Amino acid sequence: MSDEVQNFLAWCQERNQNKLSQLLQEQDLPSQHLRDAVAYSLLAGGKRVRPALVYAATQACGEAASKADYFACAVEAIHCYSLIHDDLPAMDDDDLRRGKPTNHKVHGEAMAILAGDLLQSLAFEWLCLAPDIPPANIVAAQSCLARGAGLMVAGQALDIDAANTHKTLAELEIMHRNKTGALIETSMLLGGLAAGAEKDQLEALKCFGNAIGLAFQVKDDILDIEADTATLGKQQGADLSQNKPTYVSLLGLDGAKQHAKALHKDALNALAVFDESANTLRYLAEYIVKRHY
Ligand code: GRG
Numbered sequence: 001m002s003d004e005v006q007n008f009l010a011w012c013q014e015r016n017q018n019k020l021s022q023l024l025q026e027q028d029l030p031s032q033h034l035r036d037a038v039a040y041s042l043l044a045g046g047k048r049v050r051p052a053l054v055y056a057a058t059q060a061c062g063e064a065a066s067k068a069d070y071f072a073c074a075v076e077a078i079h080c081y082s083l084i085h086d087d088l089p090a091m092d093d094d095d096l097r098r099g100k101p102t103n104h105k106v107h108g109e110a111m112a113i114l115a116g117d118l119l120q121s122l123a124f125e126w127l128c129l130a131p132d133i134p135p136a137n138i139v140a141a142q143s144c145l146a147r148g149a150g151l152m153v154a155g156q157a158l159d160i161d162a163a164n165t166h167k168t169l170a171e172l173e174i175m176h177r178n179k180t181g182a183l184i185e186t187s188m189l190l191g192g193l194a195a196g197a198e199k200d201q202l203e204a205l206k207c208f209g210n211a212i213g214l215a216f217q218v219k220d221d222i223l224d225i226e227a228d229t230a231t232l233g234k235q236q237g238a239d240l241s242q243n244k245p246t247y248v249s250l251l252g253l254d255g256a257k258q259h260a261k262a263l264h265k266d267a268l269n270a271l272a273v274f275d276e277s278a279n280t281l282r283y284l285a286e287y288i289v290k291r292h293y
Contacts, residue, residue: 002286004280005283013045016048017045020042020043023070024122040103040106050072053184054190054191056280057187057192060278061192061197061205061277067133070129070133074145075183075186077126079183081116081117085113088104128142137193137194145190148189149183156179167245172247177213179217180214181209185209188208189202189206189209210270211264212263212285215267215285216288218260219288225240231293264285268282
């Protein structure tokens with residue numbers, strides 16, 4: 001990982017962690033148990049790729065990253081809810097997430113479901129609270145996040161139906177463009193909306209998000225084979241054991257790596273309308289396809 005991306009990710013992780021912690025503390029919640037269940041997963045680290053993409057998109061459009069604080073928290077809240085629910089017994093039934101026992105293992109299944117539910121509400125509340133952003137852009141961000149989060153759930157439905165079935169590459173792509181790609185694309189658009197981006201900039205961010213969102217999933221499938229559980233912080237080989245189709249099962253390991261490379265190139269091409277202000281996005285794209293966990 002280059003120094004540039006390492007420093008930027010470290011900055012995003014710290015900033016996002018502090019802001020999430022502050023926003024959660026400010027929340028007037030009558031149940032301490034629910035607050036603890038939310039904090040357990042939300043403040044448990046994670047790479048914070050989606051907040052980093054929000055921040056970098058804001059910078060690419062010429063504004064200070066800090067302008068996107070609330071939008072970055074909103075997208076991370078939706079992501080965190082999806083992980084909690086994805087780990088539930090009725091879904092992937094996982095024991096380990098972000099290097100810790102999954103939410104339902106610690107707080108019980110009912111509280112884990114409610115923690116995910118609450119995170120969804122918090123995400124939309126935090127968008128509304130964003131300071132210094134015109135109301136029209138907040139409404140656009142709400143519509144965009146609602147759509148991205150809904151597509152993610154539809155992608156999850158396709159994923160559940162995919163177990164023990166054969167999928168073509170085109171079908172696999174539709175599933176992952178929704179399950180993983182939609183929220184990554186949404187992160188790019190939220191970054192642009194926080195900065196008051198022009199239409200052509202929003203279009204370029206969307207194209208970048210589309211390509212890098214899929215590349216993220218292709219890399220995830222490669223890591224599911226090549227990395228170990230301790231490094232991943234979640235069960236390695238999970239897709240294989242659930243007999244789910246993946247880019248590696250369809251294209252082979254080398255084919256999946258070539259596919260990730262091609263998507264990385266598409267992502268960089270999409271940024272042609274930006275000058276060096278988008279360099280952080282370019283570094284993040286490289287990180288996404290070269291990361292080790
Ligand atoms: C509504 C019941 C109900 C469930 C929703 C939508 C959903 C459950 C799950 C889909 C979300 C999902 C798990 C997508 C996979 C994307 C993915 C590769 C997640 C891991 O993201 P990382 O690697 O994780 O960024 P960290 O921990 O680093 O944030």
